[in-house]
Amino acid sequence: MKQLWQNIRAGLNTKFGFFLLITGLFWIKSVIAYQTKFNLGVQGNMQELILVLSPLGFAILLFGIGLYFRGKWSYWYMIIMDAILSTWLFSNILYYREFSDFITFNLIKGSGSASDNLGKSLMGIMRGTDFLVFLDVVVVIILLATRFIKIDTSKFKLLNAGVVSLLSIAVLGANLGMAYSNRSGLLTRTFDNNYIVKYLGLQSYTLYDGIKTYQNSNKKKEAKSSQLKPIRKFLNENKVSPDIQYKGVEKGKNVFVIHLESLQQFVIDKKWQGKEITPNLNKLYHDKNTLSFDNFFNQVGQGKTADAEMMLENSLYGLPEGAAMVTDGTTNTFQAAPAILGQKGYTTAAFHGDVPSFWNRDNAYKSFGYDYYFSKQYYDIKPGYVSGYGMKDKIFLRDSMQYIEQLPQPFYAKLITVSNHYPYLISKENTSIKPWDTGDSTVDPYVQTAHYLDQSIGELMQYLKKTGLDKKSVLMLYGDHYGISNNHKPAIAKILGIKGVTNYNLAMFQKVPFMIHAPGLKGGINHNYGGEIDVMPTLMNILGVKTKGTFEFGQDMTAKDFNQIVAFRDGGFVSKKYTKYGGDLYYTATGEQITDETEAQKKEIAKIQDYVNNSLTNSDKIINGDLLRFSDLDWFKKVNKADYDYKKANALEELKEAEKKNPTSLIQQNHGKSTLNKYKTDAPEVKQDEQKGSKTKDK
Structure with a gap:
């Protein structure tokens, strides 16, 4: 030895x-x-x-x-x-x-x-x-x-x-x-x-x-216009007819796009210790004027929120690596919803209570055609107003209304909440529900931040009702991606009340809320299987906006011939009949795993997989090659990024000029008076400021 x-x-x-x-x-x-x-x-x-x-x-x-x-x-x-x-x-x-x-x-x-x-x-x-x-x-x-x-x-x-x-x-x-x-x-x-x-x-x-x-x-550098021809052929072969029942029913209405950060579908109607986690969203979800989807999936990759925005406003998938808004948002040509609606008479604006460069939004939004981008610099941020990845939701939504009321109508306004963002930071004074008891310190506060997000939505809804904007607007609310990742299986099992977590459970866990609410809209819960890539065609049909010739990889989810195939960024999928996730195959309706495929099943699944692969590949070709620069539409003018300026002083001056040219804003309709006094919030930070202000006046 x-x-x-x-x-x-x-x-x-x-x-x-x-x-x-x-x-x-x-x-x-x-x-x-x-x-x-x-x-x-x-x-x-x-x-x-x-x-x-x-x-x-x-x-x-x-x-x-x-x-x-x-x-x-x-x-x-x-x-x-x-x-x-x-x-x-x-x-x-x-x-x-x-x-x-x-x-x-x-x-x-x-x-x-x-x-x-x-x-x-x-x-x-x-x-x-x-x-x-x-x-x-x-x-x-x-x-x-x-x-x-x-x-x-x-x-x-x-x-x-x-x-x-x-x-x-x-x-x-x-x-x-x-x-x-x-x-x-x-x-x-x-x-x-x-x-x-x-x-x-x-x-x-x-x-x-x-x-x-x-x-x-x-x-x-190598891209050619001819590369669009096979992509166009693929899209034409898979095109569906928009639903006649919803076609143009909300034409000319304002659009609020409410970004529900990291909110997953499983919290809807779920209670914790006898208390509803999302009471305000639950009410909306079941409202007779809300078209809700209970089989709506996030389809993001590494870009997460940025991927969600890319899909929602362009009907293009995020890339398999990185975030397309970062890598290509500055230079690429897009046929985005803000630009399309802007050319149809809408004022378009995005709101985010953090730095303008987050996910390269300050550049990508110009490429998308947003008239205004109200970021952190536009807000009067006081001590205690910020937590995690930006302004706290209750304060952010309240303070965003100072600009909403100035926008000429109709407008398209996207409001990005952040309080429900990982790592789910929330102060004791902002909590009104106890954390979960899964034993996972990462997961347990999620229920608290989700509840706080819901409360902020409730306050916003009250303001819209008091000002009458609720009757003039379409509210589109969506969860951008999962909040609890697949690496927290024991916690997921406890939350869902199941013994073991399978890949089927993880696939279904990718569902996020999606609701479209408007007065007179024929509501109900739609059970079709869809995802973020399908939002733009669905919304455009409801608004009565034709997008003939655009390269959209989604379909109208209300259409009778909607294919109900949800492509995940890794090549997995959910369809009405089959689910493929993590390499495993299941029956979608029951969750039963398929281990021995019949010849008929192999053909069915191969057809679905072929559609998924072609969708992802063709979308990637468009983004990687900047192919939309070769697409010329007689009704759509390509965005010139130089036309947009998000510097605060310049943007506010432009907003004033826009109000004069088109005096249709909420504040103009209220005889030049602000409506902000109608916005009520129980945010303790705001109450503290008000108390300080009162004391200062008394002195």
Whole structure:
């Protein structure tokens, strides 16, 4: 045993021995992280073997480069490489925990557009065991520092270093061959980054994403107008006739688009400790003048809120990596709802109580054709008014009315709430319902912020009723994406009252609220399966706005021949009959898993999958190639971004001029008097300000 230990010590004191040590430790660490930190859906012995093999090839390749260096530089290189790879693994562990996805170059590129309060979010995500990914780095440094391992200054033969490099290529080739034997078309027909990491490892995925990002950056240069022809053919083949019953029934009405941050459908009608979580939304949901959808799904990818906005206002999917509003929002040509309605006589405005650059909105909204963008700089923000990702909802909605009442009617106004945003920060004075008791500290406050969001909607509804705007407006309310990610399965199971969470449960958990409310609108709960991509065609039909020739990948959800296929960004789907999620297949109605497909089922499912793949691919082609610049419509004028200016002084001056030219605003109809005194809120921060103001006057 002593001789064996001496031989090990002697081996570690060679450059090659140190290479084997650091490579082996990194390999073992990666395999453990893949199995414990990610949910890659590994099934069967073959996939287990591939998962174990996947980190090895690149580990040998990258650490093997150190064998070409001389003396201590070889050791320095391998340690620094280990630290870099470990940091990358650590970052992906944190990102995956909340978003069930891996970091992409486009995401990094756009991180500055969505970085506010990131520190608070990370603190809620981190776990002590995450830092174990750096343990091997610390160990090898200590071994060298204590001279347990001595630096080998002798020259390592280049021929042997070359053999190591060839070995890495052989391992990578074997890994790729095994991966393709288990999943054909892995790198050409997948929309899910989980598959790439599961079969090829994190380093291969990063290389793949880098190449893909570079290729996409060149697509705009190579794009041609002829590329729109097959896309047009696909859309025409899948076109449906808008529903006659709803066609133009709300023509000329104002439109309020109420963005319900991270709100999921399961909270509707749900009680906690005998108290309704969303009483105001429940009332709206069941109102006879509300068209509600109980099978409406979020379809976002990494862009989350930005993806939701892209779909709602363009009927284009978000990209498989990053956020299209960030990567392409500044430069691309769009046929967006704000621009279309603006050219039909609407005043268009977006409201967001945070910095204007969040998700690149200050640029993307110009491309979408928004006349005004009221961001954080437009509001009088006092201490206590901001929490998490922007102004608190009750204060934000109240203070937004100072601009709503000035907008010439009809207007299209999008109001983005944020208080129900992860990590669900809420002060004690703003809570009026107890947290859940799932034992998951991330999930438990969600019920409180959701309840607070609902209260803010109730206050807004009262104001609209008092001012008469409720009779002149269409309210469209939607949840933009999930609030509780799939990585909180025990908490999800407890909330839903089920024993175990299947991929079917997770698919259904992607439902978010979608309601369209207006006086006289024929309401009821529509059970059709639809998603965010379908919002624009549905709304435009209700407003009686024709969008002939636009490239829309959604369909009118009220149409009789609506196909009821919901495409998820990773290539999964929900249809009226089948659901595919996380690689598993189910009957949509019952949740029963399908393990042995009949030949007839295979054909049905293949047809649905083909539609999903073509929809995602064609939408990506439009965005990546900026193809809409080649689309010329005789009724639609392309947006000139230079026509828009969101600087506060300039925008407010423009608003005054617009009111003079078209004196149809709420404040004009109220004989020039403000209606803000009709807005009542119980926000404690506002009450405190009012009390301070009263004391100041008394003095």
